[in-house]
Amino acid sequence: MREVNLELAKKLIDGAEKEAQNIGVSMVISVVNEGGNLIAVHRMDDAWLASIDIAQNKAWTSVALKMPTSNLAEATVPHAELYGINTTNNGRLVLFGGGIPLVENDQVVGAVGVSGSSVEHDMQVAQAAVDVFDNG
Numbered sequence: 001m002r003e004v005n006l007e008l009a010k011k012l013i014d015g016a017e018k019e020a021q022n023i024g025v026s027m028v029i030s031v032v033n034e035g036g037n038l039i040a041v042h043r044m045d046d047a048w049l050a051s052i053d054i055a056q057n058k059a060w061t062s063v064a065l066k067m068p069t070s071n072l073a074e075a076t077v078p079h080a081e082l083y084g085i086n087t088t089n090n091g092r093l094v095l096f097g098g099g100i101p102l103v104e105n106d107q108v109v110g111a112v113g114v115s116g117s118s119v120e121h122d123m124q125v126a127q128a129a130v131d132v133f134d135n136g
Contacts, residue, residue: 001105001107001109002109003033003109004031004102004109008039009039010040012130012132012133013042015128016114016126019125025116026044026048026116027051027122028041028042028043028051028052028054029055029112029125030042030056030058030112032060032111032113033109034063038059039110041055041056051115051116054094054098054115055098057113058098058099058113058115058122059099059110060092060111062099062101062113063110063111064089064093065093067101068101069095069097069098069099070096070098070119072094072095076095096119097119097120097126098123098126099126100123100126112130114129
């Protein structure tokens with residue numbers, strides 16, 4: 001099984017950054033390993049400062065819950081099953097898209113988190129990193 005290390009993280013970030021450039025948006029791209037430990041974070045020129053923490057927390061959420069962060073959106077609205085879950089884990093859980101796990105042989109080995117634009121764009125750029133992982 002591949003280890004999510006700095007060499008791999010750089011490749012994932014490169015793929016994500018190319019997609020961000022294609023859509024004309026500056027992003028922050030984070031990669032964590034299977035334990036949620038930060039491997040790399042990359043802030044494109046002029047990306048929002050707030051996106052640094054958001055991208056890292058999206059990656060952490062995705063690996064911690066072994067799912068894309070977009071899966072949490074419907075389950076966390078008022079009166080839904082997981083409403084309030086974002087108040088756990090010292091507020092690190094992110095409930096909207098942009099965090100996607102890296103899966104190999106049905107095992108989550110890490111995750112990528114992207115922030116800096118609309119949720120749709122964040123998800124698109126994160127998926128570009130996952131595509132590099134899946135094809136590498």
